[in-house]
Amino acid sequence: MAEVQLRSVYKSFGDKEVIHGVDLDVADHEFMVFVGPSGCGKSTLLRLIAGLEEVSGGEISIGGERVDELPPAKRGCAMVFQSYALYPNMTVYQNMGFSLRLARANKEFIRARVHEAAETLQITELLDRKPKQLSGGQRQRVAIGRAIVREPRVFLFDEPLSNLDAKLRVQMRIELAKLHRKLAATMIYVTHDQVEAMTMADKIIVLRDGYVEQVGRPLELYHTPANLFVAGFIGSPAMNFMSGRILDCSDNAVSVVLDGGLGMSVPCRPKNGATQGAPIQLGVRPEHLNIDGHGDLQIPGKVFAAERLGGETYVYVITKEGKEITVHAPGDKVVSEGDEIVVGVSAESAHLFEQHGNAFERLAA
Numbered sequence: 493m494a495e496v497q498l499r500s501v502y503k504s505f506g507d508k509e510v511i512h513g514v515d516l517d518v519a520d521h522e523f524m525v526f527v528g529p530s531g532c533g534k535s536t537l538l539r540l541i542a543g544l545e546e547v548s549g550g551e552i553s554i555g556g557e558r559v560d561e562l563p564p565a566k567r568g569c570a571m572v573f574q575s576y577a578l579y580p581n582m583t584v585y586q587n588m589g590f591s592l593r594l595a596r597a598n599k600e601f602i603r604a605r606v607h608e609a610a611e612t613l614q615i616t617e618l619l620d621r622k623p624k625q626l627s628g629g630q631r632q633r634v635a636i637g638r639a640i641v642r643e644p645r646v647f648l649f650d651e652p653l654s655n656l657d658a659k660l661r662v663q664m665r666i667e668l669a670k671l672h673r674k675l676a677a678t679m680i681y682v683t684h685d686q687v688e689a690m691t692m693a694d695k696i697i698v699l700r701d702g703y704v705e706q707v708g709r710p711l712e713l714y715h716t717p718a719n720l721f722v723a724g725f726i727g728s729p730a731m732n733f734m735s736g737r738i739l740d741c742s743d744n745a746v747s748v749v750l751d752g753g754l755g756m757s758v759p760c761r762p763k764n765g766a767t768q769g770a771p772i773q774l775g776v777r778p779e780h781l782n783i784d785g786h787g788d789l790q791i792p793g794k795v796f797a798a799e800r801l802g803g804e805t806y807v808y809v810i811t812k813e814g815k816e817i818t819v820h821a822p823g824d825k826v827v828s829e830g831d832e833i834v835v836g837v838s839a840e841s842a843h844l845f846e847q848h849g850n851a852f853e854r855l856a857a
């Protein structure tokens with residue numbers, strides 16, 4: 493079993509605290525993805541788990557065993573970095589077998605492990621090459637192979653695909669998902685890529701400035717973000733936000749009036765302190781808006797840009813109040829810069845956030 497647990501983990505560099513008491517449970521065999529803005533502590537958390545950094549406080553355990561006092565080699569983790577850092581003078585075979593050689597494993601054992609990993613990653617025919625004779629994707633596979641041969645309990649990936657071109661990234665993403673199923677190992681994966689996070693993760697953890705904002709299944713985060721930050725971070729292009737005030741609350745709906753005077757009733761459970769006149773943010777994803785004016789709220793505006801991608805179009809609209817809204821429209825919609833249109837919002841697709849940014853519980857998901 494290789495579940496990973498963090499209990500109240502703190503990390504400071506000098507007198508600067510960058511991880512502020514993180515609790516986290518990664519289940520055995522789970523694929524956990526860390527996302528969050530640059531500098532929020534994703535790599536630091538991975539390095540703490542791997543033992544490449546020491547915790548300043550709290551506990552880390554793997555498979556029920558406390559590991560935060562153990563050296564990296566005793567933790568059963570293998571880490572794959574963004575820069576794959578292969579040894580240039582060694583062949584692929586030697587690179588992949590290096591950690592086992594260091595651990596004084598015998599030759600036959602190393603040979604068997606390296607060949608098995610190479611087969612899994614379909615790089616057997618590359619074993620005699622040097623890294624400089626490989627493409628970026630092949631090098632990345634060797635870096636992953638180097639991790640696999642150690643048969644770690646936990647794989648830690650720090651943006652492993654970000655150096656690859658878009659097509660190769662898609663290919664490797666699918667291969668990594670297959671690998672996860674095949675090895676049935678616990679994996680923790682850091683990425684900036686929304687699609688990677690949404691498609692690969694069993695669970696996503698959203699970090700911000702060294703705090704956990706929310707943990708959940710990808711679609712939970714998409715449909716029921718806990719707060720404004722998660723709502724704005726998960727989903728691409730990002731959710732649109734419009735400010736307004738509460739007009740009226742009942743047990744299962746909040747009526748709001750937006751700046752500019754338009755009003756709508758949103759099916760949700762208001763939190764304590766939701767009172768008439770309190771400021772709110774209304775959030776709606778681009779894919780839940782339309783440019784035909786259908787729905788419970790009609791927002792007039794002018795198109796200031798339209799990006800036609802073929803199958804879909806992103807329409808950028810500016811409202812009378814000067815607010816910019818992104819709308820996702822079908823690719824065959826004819827719309828041009830300068831067009832006056834009406835953006836339609838259905839109450840069911842709307843998210844509502846109170847003044848501190850916490851979401852009201854949605855009643856229609």
Ligand SMILES: Nc1ncnc2c1ncn2[C@@H]1O[C@H](COP(=O)(O)OP(=O)(O)OP(=O)(O)O)[C@@H](O)[C@H]1O
Pocket residue numbers: 505510528529530531532533534535536537
């Ligand atoms: N060795 C170090 N010494 C001092 N500060 C550090 C050190 N390593 C990281 N930090 C700081 O800790 C914070 C978290 O850094 P970290 O590398 O974990 O961020 P990240 O989420 O991985 O960012 P990115 O997405 O840019 O890779 C940052 O403010 C960073 O400057």
Ligand SMILES: [Mg+2]
Pocket residue numbers: 534535536650
């Ligand atoms: Mg990082």
